[in-house]
Amino acid sequence: xxxxxxxxxxxxxxxxxxxxxxVSNVLRHPDxxxxxxxxxxLAAIAETGYRPSLPARQLATRRAHAIAVRAExxxxxxxxxxxxxxxxxxxxAGQDNGLRVLLYAQPEDEAAEIATIDELVHTxxxxxxxxxxxxxxxxxxxxxxxxxxxxxxxxxxxxxxEPHDWVDVDGAIGTGLAVSHLLDLxxxxxxxxxxxxDGEQPSTGTERRRGWREALASAGLGGAPVEVRSTNDAxxxxxxxxxxxxxxxxxxxxxxxxDTLALGAxxxxxxxxxxxxxxxxxxxxxxxxxxxxxxxxxxxxxVAHLCIDLLTRRFEKPLRPAQGLLVPPVLxxxx
Amino acid sequence: xxxxxxxxxxxxxxxxxxxxxxVSNVLRHPDxxxxxxxxxxLAAIAETGYRPSLPARQLATRRAHAIAVRAExxxxxxxxxxxxxxxxxxxxAGQDNGLRVLLYAQPEDEAAEIATIDELVHTxxxxxxxxxxxxxxxxxxxxxxxxxxxxxxxxxxxxxxEPHDWVDVDGAIGTGLAVSHLLDLxxxxxxxxxxxxDGEQPSTGTERRRGWREALASAGLGGAPVEVRSTNDAxxxxxxxxxxxxxxxxxxxxxxxxDTLALGAxxxxxxxxxxxxxxxxxxxxxxxxxxxxxxxxxxxxxVAHLCIDLLTRRFEKPLRPAQGLLVPPVLxxxx
Numbered sequence: 001x002x003x004x005x006x007x008x009x010x011x012x013x014x015x016x017x018x019x020x021x022x023v024s025n026v027l028r029h030p031d032x033x034x035x036x037x038x039x040x041x042l043a044a045i046a047e048t049g050y051r052p053s054l055p056a057r058q059l060a061t062r063r064a065h066a067i068a069v070r071a072e073x074x075x076x077x078x079x080x081x082x083x084x085x086x087x088x089x090x091x092x093a094g095q096d097n098g099l100r101v102l103l104y105a106q107p108e109d110e111a112a113e114i115a116t117i118d119e120l121v122h123t124x125x126x127x128x129x130x131x132x133x134x135x136x137x138x139x140x141x142x143x144x145x146x147x148x149x150x151x152x153x154x155x156x157x158x159x160x161x162e163p164h165d166w167v168d169v170d171g172a173i174g175t176g177l178a179v180s181h182l183l184d185l186x187x188x189x190x191x192x193x194x195x196x197x198d199g200e201q202p203s204t205g206t207e208r209r210r211g212w213r214e215a216l217a218s219a220g221l222g223g224a225p226v227e228v229r230s231t232n233d234a235x236x237x238x239x240x241x242x243x244x245x246x247x248x249x250x251x252x253x254x255x256x257x258x259d260t261l262a263l264g265a266x267x268x269x270x271x272x273x274x275x276x277x278x279x280x281x282x283x284x285x286x287x288x289x290x291x292x293x294x295x296x297x298x299x300x301x302x303v304a305h306l307c308i309d310l311l312t313r314r315f316e317k318p319l320r321p322a323q324g325l326l327v328p329p330v331l332x333x334x335x
Numbered sequence: 336x337x338x339x340x341x342x343x344x345x346x347x348x349x350x351x352x353x354x355x356x357x358v359s360n361v362l363r364h365p366d367x368x369x370x371x372x373x374x375x376x377l378a379a380i381a382e383t384g385y386r387p388s389l390p391a392r393q394l395a396t397r398r399a400h401a402i403a404v405r406a407e408x409x410x411x412x413x414x415x416x417x418x419x420x421x422x423x424x425x426x427x428a429g430q431d432n433g434l435r436v437l438l439y440a441q442p443e444d445e446a447a448e449i450a451t452i453d454e455l456v457h458t459x460x461x462x463x464x465x466x467x468x469x470x471x472x473x474x475x476x477x478x479x480x481x482x483x484x485x486x487x488x489x490x491x492x493x494x495x496x497e498p499h500d501w502v503d504v505d506g507a508i509g510t511g512l513a514v515s516h517l518l519d520l521x522x523x524x525x526x527x528x529x530x531x532x533d534g535e536q537p538s539t540g541t542e543r544r545r546g547w548r549e550a551l552a553s554a555g556l557g558g559a560p561v562e563v564r565s566t567n568d569a570x571x572x573x574x575x576x577x578x579x580x581x582x583x584x585x586x587x588x589x590x591x592x593x594d595t596l597a598l599g600a601x602x603x604x605x606x607x608x609x610x611x612x613x614x615x616x617x618x619x620x621x622x623x624x625x626x627x628x629x630x631x632x633x634x635x636x637x638v639a640h641l642c643i644d645l646l647t648r649r650f651e652k653p654l655r656p657a658q659g660l661l662v663p664p665v666l667x668x669x670x
Contacts, residue, residue, distance in 0.1 A: 006457060054458040055399070058390035066437075071426040074419070084409070084419045091406040092440035100460060101438040102401075105427035122341060123389040125435060234625070263625050287625045290569070290598050 007048035016044035058124060066100035067311060068117065068126040072133075073106045082283055082300055083132065086154065089304025090130065097312050102126055114143045121149050127315065130154060130307050134166075136201045150314055152307045156324065158202040163322035165310040167303050171204055171282075172211030174296035174329040178255045178280040179215035181294055181331055187278060190216060191251035192227040193241060193261050208257045208282065226251050230261060237264025238271075245272040253278040259285045259295055266291050284332040294333045302327055342383035351379035393459060401435040402646060403452065403461040407468075408441045417618055417635055418467065421489065424639025425465065432647050437461050449478045456484050463646050465489060469501075471536045485649055487642045491659065493537040498657035500645040502638050506539055506617075507546030509631035509664040513590045513615040514550035516629055516666055522613060525551060526579065526586035527562040528572060528596045543592045543617065561586050565596060572599025580607040588613040594620045594630055601626050619667040629668045637662055 013020045018041060025032050026041040033041070044050075058064055069090060072083055087101070094101045102125060107113045117140075120126040127150060131140055134155030141164055144151050153166040175192075182190050192212045198205035209227070216222045226249045230237040237260070244250065245268060254269070254277065256262040262281030269277035281288040284297035306325050313320065348355045353376060360367050361376040368376070379385075393399055404425060407418055422436070429436045437460060442448045452475075455461040462485060466475055469490030476499055479486045488501040510527075517525050527547045533540035544562070551557045561584045565572040576589065580603055589604070589612065591597040597616030604612035616623040619632035641660050648655065 051454070051458050054460045055390040055393035056459075058393075064390070071423040071436075072419070073423060084407070087422065087438055088406040088408060088440055091438040095440055101406075103422055103426040103436040103438060105423055105430055119386070123386050124391075125389045286620070286622050290622045290625060 007045075007050035009050075012041065012044050012048050012050045015048050016041045062124075063315075064100075064124050064127045065098055066102050066126045067094065067128045067130060067308075068102045068104055068120050069130045070106050070113070070132055071103040082285075082298060085300040086132070086304050089301040090308060093305040093308035097308055099308065099311070110139045114140060117144065117149065118147065121147075128152070128311050130311070134158065136160075136203055150311065150318075152310045152314070154303055154307060155204070156202075156326075163324070165314060165322050165324070167306040167310065167325045167327070169298040169303065170326045170328050171208040171296075172214065174282060174298075174331070175208045175211035175255050175257075176215040177329070177331040178282075178294070178296060179212055179219070181280065181333065182253045182255070182278060183219055185253075185278060187253040188221060189226065189249075189251040189253070190221070191244065191249075191254045192225065192257075193237060193254050193265050194227060194229055194257045195232060195261075196229045198229065198257065205257055212255050230264065232258055232260050234260055234264040234267070237261045238267045239264075241265045241268035242272060245269065245277065251277065253280070255280050257282055259283045259288045259293075262293055262295065263287055263291065266293060280331075288332070289334060292334045294331055296329050297332045298329050299327055342380075342385035344385075347376065347379045347383050347385045350383050351376045397459075398650075399435075399459050399462045400433055401437050401461045402429065402463045402465060402643075403437045403439055403455045404465045405441050405448070405467055406438040417620075417633060420635040421467070421639050424636040425643060428640040428643035432643055434643065434646070445474045449475060452479065452484065453482065456482075462650065463487070465642050465646070469493060471495075471538055485646065485653075487645045487649070489638055489642060490539070491537075491661075498659070500649060500657050500659070502641040502645065502660045502662070504633040504638065505661045505663050506543040506631075507549065509617060509633075509666070510543045510546035510590050510592075511550040512664070512666040513617075513629070513631060514547055514554070516615065516668065517588045517590070517613060518554055520588075520613060522588040523556060524561065524584075524586040524588070525556065526584075526589045527560065528576060528589050528591045528600050529562060529564055530567060530592055530596075531564045533564065533592065540592055547590050565599065567593055567595050569595055569599040569602070572596045573602045574599075576600045576603035577607060580604065580612065586612065588615070590615050592617055594618045594623045594628075597628055597630065598622055598626065601628060615666075623667070624669065627669045629666060631664050632667045633664050634662055 009020050009023050013023045018037060022033060023041055026038050091101045104116050107116050117129050129151045131151055131153040134153045136158040141157060141160055145162055156166055156168045157164060179190055192209055194209050195205040198209045213225060216225050228240045228244045230240040241264060254265045256265055259281040262279050265279045269279055279293050281293050281295035284295040288295035310323060344355050344358050348358045353372060357368060358376055361373050426436045439451050442451050452464050464486045466486055466488040469488045471493040476492060476495055480497055491501055491503045492499060514525055527544060529544050530540040533544045548560060551560050563575045563579045565575040576599060589600045591600055594616040597614050600614045604614055614628050616628050616630035619630040623630035645658060
């Protein structure tokens with residue numbers, strides 16, 4: 001920066017004793033400039049503190065150098081921190097790769113979200129989007145592919161035919177770890193508390209349920225596993241588990257598809273039998289920690305970095321085959 | 336959009352039968368164009384579906400039409416959802432005002448953060464920044480003012496001389512509501528669990544503590560209020576409150592400066608006396624809800640909208656006097 005304000009292309013050119021066009025060439029087509037001139041211009045850039053304008057670079061490169069991600073409306077809140085960590089990871093990995101991270105407020109529905117993404121990409125505000133909360137009846141991936149919009153999903157393409165870049169956490173491994181932990185504690189009647197649709201179609205819930213079933217079967221306990229379903233609401237989960245614990249099939253432990261469900265299960269367990277029923281949650285939120293429950297932790301920071309990684313490679317090679325990456329979670333056990 | 340791709344300035348001009356410069360004038364200096372021509376161009380814009388490129392608009396207006404906000408590193412996590420709601424509110428209010436919201440990953444320290452903000456503003460990626468987590472020894476506001484960077488803080492200018500735009504939540508009202516609630520429950524020995532520095536200098540903690548003291552005094556209970564301090568860590572808070580409850584001054588209730596402290600206080604209360612000691616938290620996080628604790632809720636969505644409001648007015652009138660807005664919280668009481 002000079003006394004008269006930020007350095008410009010012109011002041012760099014004057015400093016280096018070359019034309020404005022030469023400075024521009026050094027920045028955009030360095031191969032077109034002879035090495036000694038290039039050196040002189042780069043030195044002038046360093047000495048003047050010149051930084052190219054982002055909008056100018058965007059126009060020149062026809063790229064926004066930015067990706068967009070949805071800021072969620074508050075829902076149950078308990079698992080919201082997963083996204084908080086995701087935002088930080090995207091911003092951090094984005095900075096390392098010259099990509100800004102733009103937030104867009106969660107629109108009313110999928111159609112409105114697709115329109116929002118179109119607008120961001122069409123106006124040059126973003127080059128790509130990171131989709132969150134994907135599901136089997138998700139219309140966003142197909143629409144984005146049709147429009148040729150670059151994207152990476154946090155979540156598998158659950159049953160969709162056309163492949164795209166995605167990163168996901170292997171939920172089945174997570175509930176498998178939960179079962180192993182309960183077996184280590186001497187539990188044998190290990191129930192599952194899942195969501196209403198788990199098992200109906202490929203989904204996050206289906207995978208988490210599968211991990212529980214397979215781990216029970218591996219332990220020779222796959223005979224007549226007990227399970228109960230609830231919407232992702234602590235009060236509903238509490239009622240469902242209270243009925244289960246009052247019945248003949250009462251389990252000695254419960255693996256849950258979320259910490260919200262685990263909160264309800266924990267309340268029902270405390271009400272029915274003190275702490276005789278062990279509850280394991282999913283997402284390792286502060287709520288699980290506060291209740292002293294073990295819970296499956298998703299490596300969110302890793303997921304965010306991998307999403308940026310896939311997008312960066314996609315920008316470099318738009319036609320490379322779609323890639324999916326599944327990362328394993330770990331189990332957080334309270335001390 | 337036409338069959339041959341997105342509409343451009345040229346295709347709009349051809350459609351309207353005017354020059355490219357005329358279309359540009361309609362967009363940037365509508366007063367320079369005769370009304371009938373303006374109408375014709377606007378109709379052509381609507382018919383072709385033309386949307387001006389954001390980078391071009393940024394260059395033309397010398398504005399990024401974007402603001403930056405920090406994505407926090409994960410800390411204790413319990414109160415993180417406050418920021419999650421803040422991001423959504425900023426994105427929503429920003430969209431309503433033609434402002435994008437950019438995230439930057441929390442840098443190592445304040446100096447690095449100032450450099451990051453400089454870079455964002457200097458390169459034209461953002462016009463302004465929303466500062467979070469302000470404190471009395473915060474160097475960011477003075478540096479940003481020196482550089483002429485537009486900003487609005489979520490948090491008061493705690494003891495800083497030079498004024499700037501800010502929005503904050505009145506924590507003293509919050510702890511006052513907590514005391515009223517406890518008085519309604521018949522509690523009389525109402526202690527305070529705060530942070531180590533509360534009361535030393537103007538800060539969030541000082542204000543929360545003041546609200547508790549003043550409410551006790553108003554109720555004629557200001558004689559020898561009992562208080563205890565702890566770093567914002569549940570285990571440390573549990574130890575501090577356990578000592579307090581074992582002593583002669585044992586309170587019948589505790590107002591806490593955060594839900595993290597409230598978690599520790601709750602654990603100590605349960606261990607010492609069942610549920611005889613009532614604990615009230617601050618931030619109304621899912622942890623407080625899960626434990627069945629009342630907690631003070633900050634109107635985060637409102638704060639985000641007001642920050643955008645102040646920034647929008649600042650862009651319009653750069654020289655208007657700095658403005659501070661203090662909004663009241665409410666108390667969330669579990670059903």
